[in-house]
Amino acid sequence: MFNTVIIDDEQHCIEVLEILLQKKFDDIHIVATFSNSKQALDFLQNNQVDLVFLDIQMPFMTGIELLEKLNKYSFHVVFTTAYDQYAIKAIKLSALDYILKPIDEELLEATITKLRKVSSVIDMKSQISTLLQQYSNSNLLENIEPTNVPTSLSNKIAVSFQDKIIFYDPQEIVYCQSNDNYTIIQLKNGEKVIASKTMKHFEDLLTPNDLYDLIIPTSSTQNISSSIVKKMVGI
Amino acid sequence: MKALRAQINPHFLFNSLNSINNFILKNDTKNASKYLIKFSQLVRSVLNNSSTAFVTIHEELQTIELYLIIEGMRFGNQFTYKIISEDGLNIKLFYIPSLLLQPYVENAIWHGLLHKEGEKHILITIKKNNEKSIAISILDNGIGREMAASIKAKKDKQKSFGMKLGESRLRLLNESYGGNASVNVVDLYDSMKIPIGTRIDIIIPLKSNVIESN
Incomplete structure (x- = not known):
């Protein structure tokens, strides 16, 4: 109740x-x-x-x-x-x-x-x-023109997991990858975490410019279908 | 100019729809139907008026009345209103910029009246100022600008978008009229110097035929 x-x-x-x-x-x-x-x-x-x-x-x-x-x-x-x-x-x-x-x-x-x-x-x-x-x-933004929406409102975003919420600086994130109702987040320190939110959720929150500036070879991202990646180069 | 005119508060739109949904859920079909029709009339007139720079005073007042009816619905008819135009003034003959008044009326409701306890009233009057211009006043018996500003300052630093819109429109207007339009805000006090409301005085040069600008 x-x-x-x-x-x-x-x-x-x-x-x-x-x-x-x-x-x-x-x-x-x-x-x-x-x-x-x-x-x-x-x-x-x-x-x-x-x-x-x-x-x-x-x-x-x-x-x-x-x-x-x-x-x-x-x-x-x-x-x-x-x-x-x-x-x-x-x-x-x-x-x-x-x-x-x-x-x-x-x-x-x-x-x-x-x-x-x-x-x-x-x-x-x-x-x-x-x-x-x-x-x-x-x-602080008085104007409501959509173009004035800053790409990143603040330093941290909340990422929900099944049993907890962790706050990450977008700069700690290399890319996000869709996995059904979950999103795989690749962190700068090499760790991968699985958040219990859809890719759409993160697409609304983040732009590639928010993320850690890492150049990812295309070969390693070919299975990342719809994802947020800072930069991709072909190798 | 068009982009500014096209603005209507989305908060207003969606809350109005929610209000109509409430009548539906309560099986009050009569009011659901009544307000749905008023709402669609308002949306239509805003759509129509936002593609023309000038409308007759009569048309503008119709739009304002619809707006007042719907705001009244949202707030359980907490406030009353009256629109008076001077005898002998042919409001169907003269033109004013479309949607000029709405931001001021919105401001009177939201910052003047809704913070107030007790009787709440808006009075809109239209009369000839002289041979060349008309005077429109929007009077509310709300809490007054000083108090509204202190509440707002406490709340946040957001400026009233509606008012800003009105001012920038007026500036554009003055550019096309050669600086003859004006808006004055008058703070009203009783004999004990206690605020008893706010009056907006708008002077607009008379325009009896439409010259489409922009």
Whole structure:
């Protein structure tokens, strides 16, 4: 049973989530909903919950600032947002989850399924601090022209494994290789790691320019079908 | 100029759709249908208006009213609005730049009214300024600029994109009008010097025929 809180400044967003959650998921128990972020903060400081659906753009305080104000907590966070490309990138970089509004029932189900699978509590604190770092970086950009999106928002990206999350500097990565629902990441130190995210996820996060500058002979990369590689030369 | 005009807040679009989805999930077909139609009318007029530099005042006000209705839907009709045009002013005859007013109205709602408790109101008035120009004012009884700025400063350093858009459009406009258009922001206080809202005064030279620019 997940004791759940929904926070969104627009009441209709709360209602949609309530309807969808109550319809399908017996183990999601909604204990409170807030359209006022200050009241939500107060509640979360004094109550233990398991899951929080959190809107990002709200008057007074964004969802991300709300998390920043909580000293410690152990709940899972799913961000809900209508549109915010920087926030979404920050969320992806920190390996937290998000859903887009209007909410697709199937995607919500995937989120809940994922939540049920997470048996061990992943280090929330480092995830959140990465998120805050990414988000404050992205907030410095006032212009919303897509061309102004920096290729790398910050130093580290979060890579999810089955039981843990490790933060890597893109410069430690030589290339990424698709392997069904997993991605093989070749590190500079020769180590290969298998991340439990698809290649698409990393393609959204990284550009070849972020990676360690290593020239890879084409012969050794012929089985890398769709991958992020800095440079390839034929030998 | 076209690129700037074409802007409408994607956050607004998607949240509006979510709001309509809520009516559907609650089997409130009447409101679902009503707002879906208002929403499509607004999207259509934005699409139409973004390909023409000037629209009649009448058309611009219709677009603004649709926008106000939909923002009202998103926020459970927390605020009221009124649009008044001066008797004798033929708003179907005169042209103003398309989508000129929307960023100011959006700003009044988001930074003036939504932070406020209690009664919230927007008043838009259109009248002749003199023989050569019209005056449009957008008045809100929100928290005022000073307080809104302090909340924003606390929140982040993001500038209001809508306002910036309005200013840069006005600059472009002035280039084509020879500098006769203006926008003034007036902070309103009661007798105790307590902020009681903000008024945007826009003066636009009269234009009774369309000369397509750009």
